[in-house]
Amino acid sequence: MKSLDKERRKLEKVGFSGQTLERAMELLERTNASILAETLVKMVTKQEKTPSMALYEMETKTRELEAKLGLSPKEPF
16 A cells, blocks of 8 residues: 555656546556556656646556457446
């Protein structure tokens, strides 16, 4: 859980808040991918995307990957 708290603080620092922050945390918990928070932070800071746009792109890519792997996506993100 400490790891998720650390990732949450990173996301908050770059502007994630409210529903966007909660959805990002749900995606992080669901995928269990520690690199996800780092990727979202880089999308906001280096690619200058909004937090909600970065999250939308990550959700879309996750769904595409699940479909390719034959996994049933859990709805909603």
